[in-house]
Amino acid sequence: MKVLEELRKQRVQEIEELRRAGVEPYPYKFDKTHSTADIKRLFDEKLGAGEILEEEKVSTAGRVMSIRDHGKSAFFHIKDQEGRLQIYIRKNAVGNEKYQLFKKYVNVGDIVGVKGFPFKSKTGELTIFVEDFQILSKAVRPLPEKWHGLKDKEIIYRQRYVDMIANDESLERFKLRYKVIRLMREFLNERGFVEVETPTLVYVTGGAEARPFVTHLNVFDIDMYLRIATELYLKRYIVGGFEKVYEIGKVFRNEGISYKHSPEFTSMELYWAYADYNDIMELTEDLISFIVKEIFGTTKVIYQGTEIDFSKPFRRVRMRDFILEKLGVDIVEDSDEKMLSVLKKQGVDVPIKSRGHLINKLWDLVEDQVVQPTFLLDHPVDISPLAKRHREDPRLTERFELIVFGREIANAFSELNDPVDQYQRFLEQVKLREAGDEEAHMMDKDFVRALEYGMPPTGGLGIGIDRLVMFLTDSPTIRDVIAFPLVNPKSLEEEIEYEEEVEEK
């Protein structure tokens, strides 16, 4: 700690020195005309090694990532949102005063602005020859090691900004995440879907099986919940007359953290009036293959060493058939006792012995066997309280989940729009709740009332954006695609206390 403390004091002292010399280390604005990518795009092909383009003036800025000082000149690299670029500063070009300013006061980690022209070094690297430069922000803390980057997972997750500075692939990963979201919007807007919003604070939760976060609303003195899904409000839009809606937003589930679960994550849900789950299936294939192709130029990605092909059509397999094939048990015809005995043989403990839980546990046993993008079809009614009964078998529903690498990426149904059936399904859920299943649905009477006014036949879809992005960025855990994941705040508090002690000294 002492080392860091001394280094920070040294930097703070330098900042005071700069101010005394009339140099503001935190100026207000810099006129950045070119990003590092602009410069590469404009000049990389035009220049051969050793060539210069003195009349092409550019102004760029970024964080200093490395410095190679040669006495009366120096090379350094800056990093901006688009990448890294080499800069060359020479005493006889910027004048003694500016050069001394650079040499004495610019460190790795500082943010600087440079004006000059492009050239290519002897070794062929595109470089900016500095005619003028300015400190834009002095860093007080040192950067992690330039060669090995930042590896400490704790710092990576707790101080993502440091991770993004030190590890270029981290910044790129989040850029890709937001490109996925942008492409998703483009695709849906293009097809006439309207982006809408629904409440985050809700009186009753629904739309998923999950324990909610509880909070308190002072004005009515009632407990409220953070939404666990956007489904039930989006369907109210359909009742109200919207025909194609979607929402991209955070949902909250008060459950464990794992490589594929985060208590706070981002979903995209859409609802399409007059469509059924077959239409939604096609839409899902189109949407995902479009995104993958736009990003990579191909539908194939490598995830953790396995090639995954997102080209359409995706494989379709009935949940009933798949479990029957793998485990020899029929989740529609066989008794609860039969299913329980299969589970026991596999050493699976079932705390709540409802038929729905038994089916879910059976699926858990075999889900890993689905690797390539697959639509798992026609789930039993017991595990699908919001889906319409299958037109060919009322014990099943018209539902699919998109499974990739054993993970659920999307969930969709022909939406249940029969208010009487929906009410009965809620009653079943309430029974489970009373039996101790905290993840079962709550009775949502207003939602039933909405259905009583009439909802057109509707297809709906939910996609877990974080999980999708994991596949596209080859991320082993969901925390890698959430910029600021949930961390235990305890040690963070200690760090802040230490900071306060320093300030007092």
Add this chain to the structure above:
RNA sequence: GGGCCGUUAGCUCAACUGGUAGAGCACCUGAUUCUUAAUCAGGGGGCUGCAGGUUCGAGUCCUGCACGGCCCA
């Protein structure tokens, strides 16, 4: 919640069966006008996560706690 592994300088990592805690990067001083993990010479920097215990002696062995990672629930 359970099991296993980890925590050493700002960062990345060493330190044999217990015997004076080291290197590289970063930082400071000096040299250096095409370097790119620049180079060369010199310098400062450690409550070995925290608290106990065993021992002549603990980074190293034992116990507890904190935080993290992986696996399981």
